[in-house]
Amino acid sequence: MEFKIDKDTFSRALQKIQGIVEKRNTMPILSNVLIEANDGRIELTATDLEVGMKSSYETTITREGKITVSAKKLYEIIKELPDETITFSTKENDWVEIRCGKAHFSIVGLSPEEFPYFPKVNEESFIRIESRLLAEMIEKTAYAICFDETKYNLNGIFVKTVEEEGRALLRMVATDGHRLSITEKEFAGAMQSEMAKGIIFPKKGIFELKKMCEEEATELSLGFMDNSAVIKKGNTVVVMRLVDGEFPDYTRVVPVANDKIVTVAREPFFHSLRRMSILSSEKFKGIKMEIETERMVISSSNPELGEASEELDAAYGNVPLSIRFNAKYLIDVLSVLSESEVALVLRDELSPAIVKPAGVEGFTAVIMPMRL
Numbered sequence: 275m276e277f278k279i280d281k282d283t284f285s286r287a288l289q290k291i292q293g294i295v296e297k298r299n300t301m302p303i304l305s306n307v308l309i310e311a312n313d314g315r316i317e318l319t320a321t322d323l324e325v326g327m328k329s330s331y332e333t334t335i336t337r338e339g340k341i342t343v344s345a346k347k348l349y350e351i352i353k354e355l356p357d358e359t360i361t362f363s364t365k366e367n368d369w370v371e372i373r374c375g376k377a378h379f380s381i382v383g384l385s386p387e388e389f390p391y392f393p394k395v396n397e398e399s400f401i402r403i404e405s406r407l408l409a410e411m412i413e414k415t416a417y418a419i420c421f422d423e424t425k426y427n428l429n430g431i432f433v434k435t436v437e438e439e440g441r442a443l444l445r446m447v448a449t450d451g452h453r454l455s456i457t458e459k460e461f462a463g464a465m466q467s468e469m470a471k472g473i474i475f476p477k478k479g480i481f482e483l484k485k486m487c488e489e490e491a492t493e494l495s496l497g498f499m500d501n502s503a504v505i506k507k508g509n510t511v512v513v514m515r516l517v518d519g520e521f522p523d524y525t526r527v528v529p530v531a532n533d534k535i536v537t538v539a540r541e542p543f544f545h546s547l548r549r550m551s552i553l554s555s556e557k558f559k560g561i562k563m564e565i566e567t568e569r570m571v572i573s574s575s576n577p578e579l580g581e582a583s584e585e586l587d588a589a590y591g592n593v594p595l596s597i598r599f600n601a602k603y604l605i606d607v608l609s610v611l612s613e614s615e616v617a618l619v620l621r622d623e624l625s626p627a628i629v630k631p632a633g634v635e636g637f638t639a640v641i642m643p644m645r646l
Contacts, residue, residue, distance in 0.1 A: 275309075275311050275337055275338060275339025275340060275341060275362075275363065275364045276311075276335070276336040276337040276339075276361070276362070276363035276364070277311045277316055277333050277334060277335045277336065277337075277361075277362055277363075278333065278334045278336070278359050278360065278361050278362075279316065279331070279333045279334075279359070279360050279362065280359055280360070281352065281355055281356070281357050281358065281359075281360055281374065282357070283331055283333075284331075284352050284360055284362075285349070285352050285353055287318050287329055287331055288307065288318070288345065288348060288349040288352055288353075289349060289353075290318075290327070290329060290485075290510070291307055291318060291320035291327055291329070291345055292345065292346070292349060293478075293481070293482055293485065294320040294321065294322060294325055294326065294327050294482065295307065295320050295322065295345040295346065296322040296323075302384065303342060303384055303388045303389055303390070304321065304322055304323065304390075305344055305345060305346065306320075306342035306343055306344055306345060306383070306384055306389070307319065307320050307342065307343060307344075307345040307348065308320070308340065308341075308342045308386055308389045308392075309340060309341055309342070309343070309362075310339075310340040310386075311333070311335045311337075311338050311339055311340070312335070312338045314332060314333070314334075314335060315330045315331060315332055315333065315335075316330065316331055316333050316335070317329070317330045318330075318331075319389070319392050320345055321390055321392065322478075323390060323515075324476060324478060324479070324514065324515050325476070325478050325479045325482055325512065325513070325514045325515070326390075326392055326512070326513045326514075327482065327510065327511070327512050327513075328392055328510070328511045329509055329510040329511075330509045331509065336363075337363070339364055340386040341364045341368060341370060341383045341386055342383055342384045342385070342386050342388070342389050343370050343381060343382075343383040343384075344381070347381065348381070351372060351379055351381075352372075355372075355374040355375070355377055356374060356375045356377070358374050358375045359374070360372060360373070360374045361373040361374070364383070365380075368382065368383040368384060368385055369381070369382055369383065370382075370383045392513070393499060393500065393502070393504075393513060395497075395499075395504050395506060395511055395513075396497075396499070397495055397497065397506060399466060399497055400463060400495035400496055400497035400504075400506070401435070401444075401461055401462070401463030401465075401466065401469070401495070401496050401497070402461065402462045402463045402493050402494070402495055402496075403444060403459070403461045403462070403463075403493070403494060403496060404491070404492075404493055404494075405486070405487040405488075405490070405491060405492055405493065405494050405507060406487070406491045407459045408483070408487050408494065409484055409487035409488050410457075410459075411444070411446045411457050411458075411459060412431070412446070412480055412483065412484045412487070413484070413610050414446075414455060414457040414610045414611075414637055415431050415446045415447065415448040415455045415456075415457055416431065416448065416477075416480060416481070416484070417448075417455065417606040417607075417609075417610060418448040418449055418450055418453050418454060418455040418606075418639075419431065419448045419450065419477050419480070420448075420449065420450035420451065421450070421477075422450070425450075425451070426517065426519055427474065427517060427519030427520060427521055427522075428448075428449060428450060428451070428521075428522075429476065429477055429517060430448075430474045430475050430476045430477050430479075430480060430517045431446050431447065431448045431474070431475050431477075431480050432446070432447040432448070432472055432473070432474050432521040432524070433445070433446055433447075433469065433472065433473055433474075433475055434447070434469060434470070434471075434472035434473075435461070435465050435466070435469040435470055436458075436470075437465065441460055442460060442461055442462075442463075442465060443458045443459065443460055443461070444458060444459055444460075444461045444469075445457070445458040446458070447521070447524050449522070449524065449527070452600070452603065452641070452642050453603050453606075453607075453639065453640065453641045453642065454524055454527050454528070454639065454640040455607070455637075455638075455639045455640075456524065456528070456637070456638045456639075457636060457637045457638075458636055459636065466497070466498060468498045469498070472521060473498070473503065473516050474516055474517035474519065474521055475503060475514065475516065475517070476514055476515065476516070476517050478514075479503070479512070479514030479515075482512060482514075483505055483512065483514075486505065486507055486510065486512065487507075492507065492508065493507075494506060494507035495507075501515065501516055501518070502514060502515050502516060503516055527626070527640055528628070528638060528640055529619075529621060529625060529626050529627075529628060529640070531621055531625075532619040532620055532621040532625065532627070532628055533592075533621065534565075534590070534592045534593075534595060534619070534620040534621065535590070535592075535617055535618070535619050535620075536565050536570065536588050536589070536590045536617065536618045536620065537588065537589040537590075537615055537616070537617050537618075537632050538570060538586060538587070538588045538589070538615065538616060538618070539586075539587070539614060539615055540608055540611060540613060540614060540615060540616045541614070542586055542587075543586060543608060543616065544605065544608040544609065546572050546584045546586055547561065547572065547601045547604050547605050547608070548601075548605060549582065549584065550572045550573065550574045550582055550583070550584060550601060551574065551601035551602070551605070552574075552582070553574045553575065553576050553579050553580055553581060553582045554574040554576060554601060555576055558600055558644065559600050559601040559602045560574065560598055560599070560600060560601070560644050561573065561574045561598065561599060561600075561601040562574070562596065562597075562598045563596070563597050563598070563599065564594070564595075564596045565588065565590055565594065565595045565596075565597070565620075566590070566594045567590060567591060567594075568587065568588065568589070568590065569585055569586065569587060569588055569590075570585070570586045570587075570588040570590070571583055571584070571585050571586075572584050572586065574601075595620060595622070595623065596623060597620060597622075597623045597627070597643050598623070598643055598644040598645070599627070599641060599643055599644060600641075600644060603641045604629065604641065607629045607639040607641070608629075611631055611637070613631035613632065613634055615631070615632035615633075616629060616630065616631055616632055617629075617630055617631070617632040617633075623643060624643060624645075625643070626640050626641065626642050626643070627640070627641050627643060628640055629641060
């Protein structure tokens with residue numbers, strides 16, 4: 275195999291797969307990238323058996339073929355080469371030669387026959403969604419993903435399609451047991467049976483998908499095959515194995531009897547929480563909120579450090595209420611919102627609270643309070 279490619283294209287192609295390749299090295303081949311050259315294009319494939327990515331790029335091919343080489347080392351080499359055309363070729367016994375300007379590298383590869391199979395993708399039944407919307411949905415739910423490996427069914431984002439009032443909605447849900455986040459957006463394309471039932475995207479796949487979405491604003495296709503989700507965007511395909519487990523019934527967690535609504539400006543609320551959490555305990559970040567007509571007082575105290583309080587303007591017309599939260603949980607929600615005002619929908623000091631943008635549908639966060 276031999277092809278010529280410009281440094282920038284090759285470097286970006288290799289950078290894209292760095293998050294996929296297996297770091298733990300349980301199987302040496304999983305640390306490698308499969309490079310295939312044919313029909314005037316090269317294809318780069320990486321997988322850790324949970325998440326796989328394949329990208330293709332136009333290039334000048336002298337001799338077709340395929341090889342696998344260390345993804346990390348190849349990227350480090352290409353990144354440091356001068357900005358000139360790179361010649362990449364294979365030699366006997368799976369050795370690889372890289373030439374650029376006056377630099378010359380010979381590195382050892384592994385046989386491409388050992389590389390895991392990457393499925394062929396049929397796009398006929400895919401739904402289509404704007405990558406910008408998907409990135410925003412992931413942003414608004416990923417903070418609530420559970421990182422406790424024993425709760426494997428919470429180690430990702432639950433994705434489901436629903437039809438409401440003639441609109442097709444894509445819904446994403448994440449929870450770690452202390453907080454819950456739900457967001458939904460309209461999408462185009464046919465409803466799929468897997469999506470209507472609901473599936474769990476793994477967290478590693480979710481973060482790779484978010485990176486894909488943020489590269490450029492365009493439409494991407496989403497579909498399913500063999501217990502895997504397939505995402506196609508431009509010249510890149512990502513296949514991720516779905517989390518095998520039942521996601522809890524999140525609809526039972528969203529409180530319906532909350533009747534006390536506090537509306538507050540998001541930016542001052544966000545910064546006040548950050549200030550007040552400085553003196554709260556390192557582990558629990560507990561802050562107290564005392565809500566009265568037209569105002570909210572946020573305070574924190576720590577016997578070892580001292581105490582702090584701050585008053586904010588708030589729209590509230592119900593009985594006074596004191597409630598305590600982990601400030602981090604509120605800060606995480608406020609940091610993914612862009613609206614100027616947020617509403618806290620409360621019941622009492624022990625019931626879960628709803629946080630959402632004031633007057634805007636499509637996002638709901640539920641947070642458990644701390645004991646007073």
